[in-house]
Amino acid sequence: MKIGDLARASQTPVETIRFYEREGLLPPAPRSEGNYRVYTTQHAEQLAFVRHCRSLDMSLDEVRVLLKLRSQPDAACDEVNALLDAHIGHVAQRIRSLRLLEKQLKALRERCTDPDAARVCGILDGLARAGGSPESTGTGPGGGHVKATHGRLGGGGA
Secondary structure (H helix, E strand, C coil): CCCHHHHHHHCCCHHHHHHHCCCCCCCCCCEEECCCCCCHHHHHHHHHHHHHHHHHCCCHHHHHHHHHCCCCCCCHHHHHHHHHHHHHHHHHHHHHHHHHHHHHHHHHHHCCCCCCHHHHHHHHHHHHHHHHHHHHHHHCCCCCCCCCCCCCCCCCCC
């Protein structure tokens, strides 16, 4: 099948499929005489595996490791367990960070209970005052805007 067929069948944007190929998460597809990529059922199965891993918020590196381990069916699955345990730890840390972020946002929201003019808005004042302090902006240790999974790359809708 051509890339458009694979995209429709897997409900995956073409650019995401190309991104996964560039990242080595999908093997390169052979080319037809007309220079079209020709995908097989194995490509579709691997794409489904990658997408499921990504839906579990696994990083590209974690998916690479899982694909490598998956290609060794007779190997012990200790590394798979260790990887998943580490990922669970990352998720737990993100949950803690999100709870802290929620607490900070709620405290900020409490600064403005009556809709008033922007010049006396407690939220805007709080944001302006916090601008100089890493702890108050959440950019210090344990704070900050909670980004996608530990090192997760953006791009290609991946």
